[in-house]
Amino acid sequence: MMLDNLLAPLRKLGHSTINAVWKLGVMSRFLLAIIAHSGQSLLRFQLTIREVYFAGVLSLIIIVVSGLFVGMVLGLQGYNTLSRFGSADALGALVALSLLRELGPVLAALLFASRSGSAMTAEIGLMKATEQLEAMSVMAVDPIARVVAPRFWAGVISMPILAALFNVMGIFGGYLVGVVMIGLDEGTFWSQMQNNVDLHFDVINGLIKSLFFGIAVTLIAVFEGFDATPTAAGVSSATTRTVVTSALVILALDFVLTAFMF
Amino acid sequence: MQNDSFIEFNRVSFGYGDRLILQDISLKIGRGQLVAIMGGSGSGKTTLLRLIAGQIRAQQGQVLVDGRDVGRMNQRELYQHRRRMGMLFQFGALFTDLPVFDNVAFPIREHTSLSPEMVRDLVLMKLHAVGLRGTEALMPAELSGGMSRRVALARAIALDPQIMLYDEPFTGLDPISLATIALLIKKLSDALGTSAVMVTHDVHKSLEIVDYVYFIAGGKIAAAGTPDEVRASDSPWVHQFVHGEADGPVHFAYPAQQSLAGSFGLEGA
Numbered sequence: 001m002m003l004d005n006l007l008a009p010l011r012k013l014g015h016s017t018i019n020a021v022w023k024l025g026v027m028s029r030f031l032l033a034i035i036a037h038s039g040q041s042l043l044r045f046q047l048t049i050r051e052v053y054f055a056g057v058l059s060l061i062i063i064v065v066s067g068l069f070v071g072m073v074l075g076l077q078g079y080n081t082l083s084r085f086g087s088a089d090a091l092g093a094l095v096a097l098s099l100l101r102e103l104g105p106v107l108a109a110l111l112f113a114s115r116s117g118s119a120m121t122a123e124i125g126l127m128k129a130t131e132q133l134e135a136m137s138v139m140a141v142d143p144i145a146r147v148v149a150p151r152f153w154a155g156v157i158s159m160p161i162l163a164a165l166f167n168v169m170g171i172f173g174g175y176l177v178g179v180v181m182i183g184l185d186e187g188t189f190w191s192q193m194q195n196n197v198d199l200h201f202d203v204i205n206g207l208i209k210s211l212f213f214g215i216a217v218t219l220i221a222v223f224e225g226f227d228a229t230p231t232a233a234g235v236s237s238a239t240t241r242t243v244v245t246s247a248l249v250i251l252a253l254d255f256v257l258t259a260f261m262f
Numbered sequence: 263m264q265n266d267s268f269i270e271f272n273r274v275s276f277g278y279g280d281r282l283i284l285q286d287i288s289l290k291i292g293r294g295q296l297v298a299i300m301g302g303s304g305s306g307k308t309t310l311l312r313l314i315a316g317q318i319r320a321q322q323g324q325v326l327v328d329g330r331d332v333g334r335m336n337q338r339e340l341y342q343h344r345r346r347m348g349m350l351f352q353f354g355a356l357f358t359d360l361p362v363f364d365n366v367a368f369p370i371r372e373h374t375s376l377s378p379e380m381v382r383d384l385v386l387m388k389l390h391a392v393g394l395r396g397t398e399a400l401m402p403a404e405l406s407g408g409m410s411r412r413v414a415l416a417r418a419i420a421l422d423p424q425i426m427l428y429d430e431p432f433t434g435l436d437p438i439s440l441a442t443i444a445l446l447i448k449k450l451s452d453a454l455g456t457s458a459v460m461v462t463h464d465v466h467k468s469l470e471i472v473d474y475v476y477f478i479a480g481g482k483i484a485a486a487g488t489p490d491e492v493r494a495s496d497s498p499w500v501h502q503f504v505h506g507e508a509d510g511p512v513h514f515a516y517p518a519q520q521s522l523a524g525s526f527g528l529e530g531a
Contacts, residue, residue: 123359135355138315139369140344146372 030223034152037145047150048157055116055151055218056158060165062111067166070107071173074098078174079182092189093196095174100197100206101262104167106254109213111166112159113246117221120151121242124225125235133226148222155221159214160207167206205261212253217246268293268457269314269425274323276309283309285481286323291474296451296458298468300503301478307461310478311427314459315349316340327425345373348418348456349427353434354410356402362389362413363398369420388416392446408439412446419450426451426458432467440464444471465504469493477503 041048078094124147127133133143171193178184197203221242228238267290276284283306291297299307312318313325319333326332327343335343356365366385370376376384389395392412402410411431418426431447432440448471451458462468469475469489477485477492477500485492485500492500502510523529 126358130358131351131353131355132357134317135349135351135357138317138344138347138349139372140341141369141372142341 026227027219027223030226031219033144034149034219034222037142038149038153040145041150041153047146048153051150051154052158055112055120055154056162059112059115059158059162062115063108063162063166064169066107066111067104067169068173068176070103070166071095071099071170071175072177073173074103074170075174075177075182079178079184088184089188090192090196091174091178091184092191092193095178096171096193096197097202099167099170099174100202102254102258104170105163105206105210105213106250108163108166109159109210109217109250110247112155112162112214113217113221113250114243116155116158117217117242117246118239120155120218120221121225121228121239122235124148124151124222125228125230125238128226128228129230129232129235144226148226152218152222155218156211156214159217160210163210163213164207201262209254209257209261212257213250216249216253220246220249266293267291268295268328269459270324270326271310271313272324272326274313274320274325276306276313276318276320282481284313284478287478287481287483288323289476289483289486291457291459293457294451294455295473296448296460296471297474297476298460298462298472299476299478300461300463300465300468301484302463302503305478306481307463307478308429311349311429311459311461314425314427315347316343345421346423347425347427348421348423350411350415350418350429350431352430353407354402354414356405356410356414356417358402360402361398362394362400362402362405365402365413366417366420368417373421384420385416388420389413391419391450392416393442406439408435408442411435411439411443415443415446415450419454422454424456426454426456428458428460428462430462431460432462432464440467444468447471465506469504 074095075091078091078098079088082088082090082094124133127143127147133147136143136146175189179186179189224238224242224245228234269291271287271289274284274287275282287310299310301307309318313320314327314332316332316335324331324333330339330343332340332343356362357368360368363385366388367381370381370384385398386395389398392415394409394412394416397405397409397413402413405413426447428447431443435443444467447458447460450456460468460472469492472489474488475486475492476483479499485495485497487495492504495501495504499511501507518525521529
């Protein structure tokens with residue numbers, strides 16, 4: 001009895017480790033299934049376009065507004081720090097590099113996960129709970145091909161575009177604060193940026209990051225929805241899991257990708 | 263009962279883990295027949311439908327549809343099999359993000375390459391058949407329970423199926439909607455000549471419209487017969503079910519392991 005009590009935490013740890021590995025395996029197989037059933041989402045591209053509208057276009061407001069504010073904050077903080085070292089001229093480069101390499105992809109992905117990822121999980125989970133997925137399968141229509149794959153590709157397509165827009169708005173925000181508000185020289189602001197930002201090293205790498213984030217977040221979102229326990233409580237906890245897991249995966253993946261890229 | 267059977271269960275058993283849901287079930291459903299499967303909640307009625315649709319496979323025995331074993335079909339064959347089948351779900355299972363028109367058009371668009379005009383005509387015909395022409399633009403959330411069940415019925419018959427499966431079609435409906443659905447099921451079965459299986463526990467309405475009834479209890483077929491035979495049956499089990507008596511061969515109380523006195527800690531007091 002005593003030994004049992006001592007071993008319980010160890011057993012719990014082992015159990016959750018095995019569970020996590022198990023889930024990772026199931027998720028990988030789910031990804032393969034999505035890719036294998038992607039024919040329809042590519043041939044009937046309007047199915048995917050429709051989801052791009054829900055996942056991408058409807059996220060525009062939050063991405064644009066957040067990007068603008070993040071850029072403005074970067075402008076303020078960057079100016080404060082840089083002017084201490086007498087290099088306030090480098091503000092343009094600082095804002096652009098921070099956004100393109102890190103903040104743009106990561107923050108856009110976090111926002112995308114909480115706005116569109118959670119919506120995807122909730123929608124697919126509710127479709128499951130109300131037997132809609134089963135009805136589809138009984139009508140000889142594969143739910144992975146018809147429901148999951150178009151959403152997955154929509155997420156993968158939308159994410160880099162949203163991250164790019166986030167960057168553009170952020171740089172504009174930095175410009176507003178640095179040039180319009182504080183009064184730095186406009187020519188220096190842009191030329192510093194032009195000189196220090198490399199297309200391949202900074203811009204493309206940032207886009208590759210957001211592509212990875214797009215795949216990860218959307219896969220988590222559609223998987224959690226498809227895997228949700230078909231009850232109200234089940235769908236709600238699946239939605240929470242999507243946001244939490246996505247956030248952790250984005251940050252961990254960001255570290256790995258940064259280590260490889262820069 | 264009939265020689266020309268379309269759906270046939272051949273000593274079928276199915277269970278989850280150790281819990282057997284269906285045991286050694288054998289039954290036949292003839293071409294063009296409307297058959298009801300009745301039994302209490304949790305008696306395995308819906309499992310029977312899922313076996314016919316191939317959503318689950320029998321652990322023992324065969325489920326034959328038109329001579330082919332559903333349990334041995336691969337994914338492609340299964341989907342071909344399902345194209346000849348329509349299913350009405352307990353609560354309709356309409357796609358909530360699509361209006362009525364697109365819901366009914368869904369199977370037509372997915373499985374045929376008909377022109378939009380043809381699709382439109384077909385959808386309107388199906389909606390007319392269930393008496394809901396004019397509701398095309400409504401969303402499922404705007405429909406009453408009975409109406410959404412009828413839209414789901416229109417969707418299920420969109421491709422003129424040879425087999426119809428009805429999962430508790432009468433649950434949660436007011437008496438008028440219930441009578442409407444029953445009338446539609448009967449009319450559609452006669453008009454389309456489909457073989458239909460209806461899982462239900464609504465005894466009286468079902469006996470009015472079906473050709474044959476199977477009663478399931480404890481995973482086995484407890485009784486079977488035509489509606490007239492069922493009404494005249496002297497089996498105490500059928501009597502209890504048909505007349506809705508609380509106690510009888512099926513007991514009111516759950517078979518608790520402990521005595522009542524034991525539960526309250528009074529034993530030996």
